[in-house]
Amino acid sequence: MALDRWIALIILGISLAYGYAAYFTMDQLLPPFMQRNPIWPSTFPKVLAVLSIITSLVIVLGLEKPATEEKEPDIDYRRLMDYDLFPALALIGLMVAYALLLRPAGFLLSTVGFLTIGAVILGERKVYILIPIAALATGIVWYLVEGVLGIFLRPLPLFLG
Template identity: 65%
Template sequence: MALDRWIALCLLGLCILYGYTAWFTMDASLAPFMRRNPIWPSTFPKVLSVLGISASFIILIGLEKGEEKIGEIDHRRLGDYFLGQALVLLGLMVVYALCLRPLGFLFSTSAFLIVGSFILGERKLHVMIPVAFIATGAVWYLVQEVLGIFLRPLPIFVGV
């Protein structure tokens, strides 16, 4: 079996476990007044589990490949697939998560977008920096002001 199908099989197991948790264990602990609501806290996890199970089945059956032959992933030649970039990006995600609270959302997210796009090969700083700042500012404004969820915009030592 190809590597993509093995990954789909693992994801299918995770989605089934996630779905079981969302459908059966999360709803049991709801307060009585919340049981009359049309949307419960478990609604989004239920939708995610159904979508994940569907996508995993599509990959397992092979429907996503269609008529044209897409090259299989050769696990013996993983070095040819930019594995270094992927691992550096995963490390950058971990650093981003660790820096989010002490350095603030605006600085951490902008730095993550700039360094991440540099790792992926973008070299036009005059495009990369404004796009990162605009995207970060827009997301912060939507989450903070529109949704009303507090995101620490500046580092802790600034005192906001």
């Protein structure tokens, strides 16, 4: 079985567990006044579980590829060291660093740094365009989360207050 089918099989198992939790454990704790609502807090998880189960079943059963096509795997796991792994591993490390620096460095600084360094790792070389775009996107997201949704995100590093 190809690598994409193995990954789809793992996602299918996770989706089945998620769907079980969404259908059978989330709705029992609802207060009586919410049980009459047409949309419950578990509605989106139920839809997400069903869609991910259907999608992973399509991949596991091989329905997304025509039957006449010769099935050659996209990634040969036996030649894994022949691939350029640095960008993928660097991005994973950058994500871990972003998660660890989010509180001490603040949302604005850590997100601009993450977007900028991530784009440079992926091959962007026009840093003079990249930094203002990353700063603008970070500012818009921070405003939407803080101002519109009312969820507090520490914008500045801890030492600045």
